[in-house]
Amino acid sequence: MSAGTRKIAVTVSDVVKVNELVTRFRFVPTDGAPLPTFSGGAHVVVEMQDGDVTRLNPYSLMSDPMDQSAYTISVRRDDEGRGGSLFMHTKVKPGDQMMISYPVNLFALDLRAKKHLMIAGGIGITPFLAQIKQLAAMNGNFELHYSCRSPALGSYADELTTAHPGRVHVYFDDQKQAIDLETLLDGQPLGTHIYVCGPKGMINWVRDKASALGWPREAVHYEEFLAPQSGKPFEVKLAVSNKVITVGEHQSLLEAMEAAGVDAPYLCRGGACGQCETDVIGYDGKFIHHDHWLEDEDKASGKKIMPCVSRFEGKTLVLDR
Amino acid sequence: MSTFDFPPSILSRPVYGRLEPRAGKSHMMIADAEGAEAILRLAAEDATLMAKSNILYIPGDTGDKYTSQLKALKPKQLYVGPSYEAAVPRLRRTLLDAHMGLQVYLAGTEGLMGQAMLEATTAGIPHSAIQTEHHGSVARRVQCVHCKGITEDVMLDPFQCSHCGLNLFVRDHYSRRLAAFQGVCIDAEDPGNVPASVELYS
Numbered sequence: 001m002s003a004g005t006r007k008i009a010v011t012v013s014d015v016v017k018v019n020e021l022v023t024r025f026r027f028v029p030t031d032g033a034p035l036p037t038f039s040g041g042a043h044v045v046v047e048m049q050d051g052d053v054t055r056l057n058p059y060s061l062m063s064d065p066m067d068q069s070a071y072t073i074s075v076r077r078d079d080e081g082r083g084g085s086l087f088m089h090t091k092v093k094p095g096d097q098m099m100i101s102y103p104v105n106l107f108a109l110d111l112r113a114k115k116h117l118m119i120a121g122g123i124g125i126t127p128f129l130a131q132i133k134q135l136a137a138m139n140g141n142f143e144l145h146y147s148c149r150s151p152a153l154g155s156y157a158d159e160l161t162t163a164h165p166g167r168v169h170v171y172f173d174d175q176k177q178a179i180d181l182e183t184l185l186d187g188q189p190l191g192t193h194i195y196v197c198g199p200k201g202m203i204n205w206v207r208d209k210a211s212a213l214g215w216p217r218e219a220v221h222y223e224e225f226l227a228p229q230s231g232k233p234f235e236v237k238l239a240v241s242n243k244v245i246t247v248g249e250h251q252s253l254l255e256a257m258e259a260a261g262v263d264a265p266y267l268c269r270g271g272a273c274g275q276c277e278t279d280v281i282g283y284d285g286k287f288i289h290h291d292h293w294l295e296d297e298d299k300a301s302g303k304k305i306m307p308c309v310s311r312f313e314g315k316t317l318v319l320d321r
Numbered sequence: 322m323s324t325f326d327f328p329p330s331i332l333s334r335p336v337y338g339r340l341e342p343r344a345g346k347s348h349m350m351i352a353d354a355e356g357a358e359a360i361l362r363l364a365a366e367d368a369t370l371m372a373k374s375n376i377l378y379i380p381g382d383t384g385d386k387y388t389s390q391l392k393a394l395k396p397k398q399l400y401v402g403p404s405y406e407a408a409v410p411r412l413r414r415t416l417l418d419a420h421m422g423l424q425v426y427l428a429g430t431e432g433l434m435g436q437a438m439l440e441a442t443t444a445g446i447p448h449s450a451i452q453t454e455h456h457g458s459v460a461r462r463v464q465c466v467h468c469k470g471i472t473e474d475v476m477l478d479p480f481q482c483s484h485c486g487l488n489l490f491v492r493d494h495y496s497r498r499l500a501a502f503q504g505v506c507i508d509a510e511d512p513g514n515v516p517a518s519v520e521l522y523s
Contacts, residue, residue, distance in 0.1 A: 187420060188420055189420060192445070219450075
């Protein structure tokens, strides 16, 4: 059960190939009622019925937050992943009925900022598309630095530079272009907030540099959705539900609980929000923590686990669920 | 020693810490009176700090006691002024030209730290990223909630509003937006029934 979020029945109205890796999907409400407005940076969890398997993947909304007629997402195909993005790319067609969650925002703009400095890597551009629409409508001060592999794979780079010349800066890896981060951060006026979305390495690079230059932690925002990692199957006893379940190789612990009919809380399904935090009653083995929610001491304590992305290897694991 | 341990109070009441050198290419220190002691200590803790520091100092009734010591630290810039009000245009200009990464250190009386904090947050620094350390007087800057007039350096509770003359009870309720504690009429129900004033924290 996603905490506090109801679901919305939607119909796929458009499937557009953006480039070799990225496809865009547009959802309209099936009942025709207006969709809720959202704030830039919000995501929805998309339910995919892939045969017997239900996949639930979070995707950032990229459409105008005030547009209540449709939501748009962009999905990057991950051939090595567990199959959610491949399902979207190969199975989803216009006219299909799907369920999505209400929008949830874990990457909101801090509207107290005098300037918004956005740093995107690859498909990490999607939340900024909505944030830029939100800011453009209120004449907000923003600047986007967008790093992508090549012009051919630079999703929405052309649209952004055309719509916001002077505010959007694109860097292509194949042309040896790179963000001069220290100079960029050094020159920002007081009241600037940083937003970074992209691969883990990029997020750490920006956070570490900002910290070394004395930026307040409160002014550095980041979002990275983790896909649950595959791993060895393991067995879990759920003490409250009185069930013993097996987590499959390509299944997350949260998905295994859901498949067993256990109504576990979640929100982002990507190790970021903290909603699914679960107490460990007993264990004999080792945890493989993948989330960036728990503090290091929590991870070392063996008392907590985030079932959306983290795994376990060993003999027994008993959870308070 | 010029420090004072404030007893625990309501959440609204500011609490002060101990300044420590932080990472950054640019540092701004604002202090009054005995607050200079915190800056002298900072300089001793990190020898590289002063070359990138801009100090704004209001000696108040400490006279020349600390100014020569501050000069001897050879900060990048040192301003010694007669009052906080006189220093405000300089402070605003400095913040206007400053870039993210600037570290702000406040030391001294509550009135000084509160008002300088307001300037820094208005300029865009999150209040939780600004360090403070209390030194010197425990006098307060108080806003009369009735006439909105502000009385500086309040030492007595209750006290008479310097603007409208009401007898005000000094609350721990603090406004970051006004950089002032709130003073509320103590004898509204029974005019003239005013308890004897006591010195704050006496």
